[in-house]
Amino acid sequence: MIKKTIQKIFFIYLVIITNASALIEIDITEGNREPLPIAVTNFFYAEDAIKDIDQISIDVSKVISADLERSGLFKSIDQEAFIQKTASMHIRPRHEDWRLINAQALVTGELEVDNDKLRVEFRLWDTFAEKEIEALVLITTIDNWRRISHMIADKIYERLTGEEGYFDTRILYVSENGPKNNRIKKLAIMDQDSFNHRYLTSGKELVLTPRFNPVKQEITYLSYFKNLPRVYLLDIQTGIQEVVGDFPGMTFAPRFSPDGEKIIMSLARDGNSDIYVMDIKSRVVERLTDSPAIDTSPSYSPDGKKITFNSDRGGSQQIYVMDNKGRNQTRISRGTGNYATPVWSPRGDLIAFTKNFQGRYFIGVMRTDGTGERLLTENWYQEAPSWSSNGRVLIFYRETKADDTGKGHSSSLWSIDLTGFNERKIETPEDASDPSWSRLIQ
Amino acid sequence: MRSSILSSIVLHLAIMMIAIVSLPIFNNPDLEIPPIVQVELIEISEKTNVPKVSKKKDKKEEKKIEEKEVEKINQPVMKPKVEKSNEKVKDASDKDEIVKNKVEQKMFENIPIKKPVIKKKDKFDPLKIAELIDKSKDTKTVEEDIEDLEYDALDSTPSLDNKLTLSEEDAIRAQFMQCWSIPIGIPFDDTMIVKIKISLNIDGSLLEPPEVLQHERMNKPSEKYFRTLAESALRAVRRCDPIKAPDINRYESWKRIQLNFDPREILRG
Known part of the structure; x- marks a missing residue:
């Protein structure tokens, strides 16, 4: 009797086990690539804080929304659609109200002013899980609310995409005006959303190829002094400028190493251009290439171990990769057409370039071994890509064709992400060229 | 005489x-009289609808659908490309299925099928079952109780016939694909796959909160990319709640599902 009962219990157990293992598995390998709907609310504030606190509340929300939307990965929901109002929100959001308007994420916050300091508290909510997934308190001077907003947008972007944000960054570029044969070129700097624009040089001397130091608020650029090109260093915070060196012959395209300690550039001597690297402290210059062809546009890999550059040693301009001592020089571009201005991605996985093929100019990317070439955008004339700090977006400049009378020529900054679909014009007060995108501001 | x-x-x-x-x-x-053999010759979209059980239930479901439609008013337009491609694939497979089902139908018409013993039980009036249970209450032994349990367990075991069809699986997959916003910023990693177990009610709604099977990994501070991915998958599951339920006759086979959210091909670029 007992034996029989045990047998039956064992049988039932087996049946349950069989049931459990019969779980159906469904693989979901594709998803919806539409921008993620997000609701950014105006930040709550105490009425008696300061005079313009109501405007700051609206503006903080606007800056965050605009940053996220510009990335192409988010869709900011119009505040007109909001059901729950700010006053009750800082206590606890009613998630069902937000789900009803299809917000997958919700941003709430609170502003407080204490001794002329602005305290910004923000919370990011997952409306479907009904839980807070990120919270942060930032304290700054009241005037600095815009930067705080970018920092919040970075946090949101990082939490929801898994990738570092790139909104608290600046863009350095050459501002241009005047007729094509007599352009006035000034160095200019602005936030990535075109605000806080200022000029760094007066326009008396011609400036070219400005580049950010990846680790400091410092830039290097090329400027002509008595018709001779010189490489300069400029500290953006202090305004102190110094000449890196007077090099015999022409100098082109200086760029920092990833640790910010060296400058790599091309120098032209006796009609032959080669790649050189200079230690900023010791000013010792080392030659890396030695070919009779034109080697130019060098750019370090993020680990500093490799360098990409372009050279016409094979008969046409192509992209090459070598180690940081100039050894193992290998051509990686294999397509038809000319390739120029290679730039290594901060993520290390891709090299961006300009390609000229049948009179058209393309901005594209390829893997570091030259495979997987993808052309992201095409135009009459465009060049000089520069990566965003997270390696997802490229900024470059584009020129429009002048008519027969020389009119109609203009140049402007554009950005495009790696999908090739999110192309946007970047507003500048005047014509613009040669952009360089900073890392996240420390 | x-x-x-x-x-x-x-x-x-x-x-x-x-x-x-x-x-x-x-x-x-x-x-x-041979029992009626159900042969489904319906479109994929219809297949995912809950079949009619009773008028009462229908009304309830209609209400729920209406509610869901209200919720969806402000949803962004889902990527039509994905839907289209799926439909195309399913159209082709449906055609095959229709031919196959027709042949099967003819076969079933000609062959008398013995009524399964278990089906007889299904025909019983529930009230009568209750009466039977009541009558037997006093006389039943422990052994008989175990036998009953055994019988119920066997009854709930999904047989091969009860399995979800491929098109039903595809329909479930398509729903979660539409609900899932992939965090495309995550760097490629061969282990980036999130396994979520869900339990469903007969109307396709979640019976209990979805469970990430790799919850230990999700909670590790060093696994922030995995956490982001897992959260996006959980959002997709909740966003799709309730799903359009497959055939309720096969409820046992789909009441528990493991969803493997696998963005590796997309992240590889």
């Missing part, structure tokens, strides 16, 4: 008895 009348009556009765025993007309028609 009297004896002949008696023998006539006896003979008539005998013939009647033979007739009752042997003629099919007197037999239980249930045993002779």
Whole structure:
């Protein structure tokens, strides 16, 4: 009797086990690539804080929304659609109200002013899980609310995409005006959303190829002094400028190493251009290439171990990769057409370039071994890509064709992400060229 | 005379008895008429709808659908490309299925099928079952109780016939694909796959909160990319709640599902 009962219990157990293992598995390998709907609310504030606190509340929300939307990965929901109002929100959001308007994420916050300091508290909510997934308190001077907003947008972007944000960054570029044969070129700097624009040089001397130091608020650029090109260093915070060196012959395209300690550039001597690297402290210059062809546009890999550059040693301009001592020089571009201005991605996985093929100019990317070439955008004339700090977006400049009378020529900054679909014009007060995108501001 | 009348009556009765025993007309028609075999010849979109159970249930479901539609008013337009491609694939497979089902239908028409014993139980009036249980309450032994349990367990075991069809699986997959916003910033990693177990009610709604099977990894501070991915998958599950339920006759086979959210091909670029 007992034996029989045990047998039956064992049988039932087996049946349950069989049931459990019969779980159906469904693989979901594709998803919806539409921008993620997000609701950014105006930040709550105490009425008696300061005079313009109501405007700051609206503006903080606007800056965050605009940053996220510009990335192409988010869709900011119009505040007109909001059901729950700010006053009750800082206590606890009613998630069902937000789900009803299809917000997958919700941003709430609170502003407080204490001794002329602005305290910004923000919370990011997952409306479907009904839980807070990120919270942060930032304290700054009241005037600095815009930067705080970018920092919040970075946090949101990082939490929801898994990738570092790139909104608290600046863009350095050459501002241009005047007729094509007599352009006035000034160095200019602005936030990535075109605000806080200022000029760094007066326009008396011609400036070219400005580049950010990846680790400091410092830039290097090329400027002509008595018709001779010189490489300069400029500290953006202090305004102190110094000449890196007077090099015999022409100098082109200086760029920092990833640790910010060296400058790599091309120098032209006796009609032959080669790649050189200079230690900023010791000013010792080392030659890396030695070919009779034109080697130019060098750019370090993020680990500093490799360098990409372009050279016409094979008969046409192509992209090459070598180690940081100039050894193992290998051509990686294999397509038809000319390739120029290679730039290594901060993520290390891709090299961006300009390609000229049948009179058209393309901005594209390829893997570091030259495979997987993808052309992201095409135009009459465009060049000089520069990566965003997270390696997802490229900024470059584009020129429009002048008519027969020389009119109609203009140049402007554009950005495009790696999908090739999110192309946007970047507003500048005047014509613009040669952009360089900073890392996240420390 | 009297004896002949008696023998006539006896003979008539005998013939009647033979007739009752042997003629099919007197037999239980249930045993002779083959059971109706359901052959589904419906579009994929229809297949995912909950079939009619009772009028009451229908009304409830209609209400729920209406509610869901209200919720969806402000949803962004889902990527049509994904839907289209799926439909195309399913159209082709449906055609095959239709031909196959037609053949099967003909086969079933010609072959008399013995009514399964378990099905007989299904036909019982639930009230009568209750009566039976009540009657047997006093007399049932422990052993008999175990036998009943055993029977129920067998009944709930999904047989091969109860399995979800490929198109039903595709329909479930398509729903989660539409609900899932992939965090495309995550760097490629061969282990980036999130496994979520869900339990569903018969109307396709979540029976309990979805469970990430790799929850230990999700909670590790060093696994922030995995956490972001897992959260996006959980959002997709909740966003899709309730899903359009497949055939309720096969409820046992889809009431528990493991969803593997696998963005590796997309992240590889």
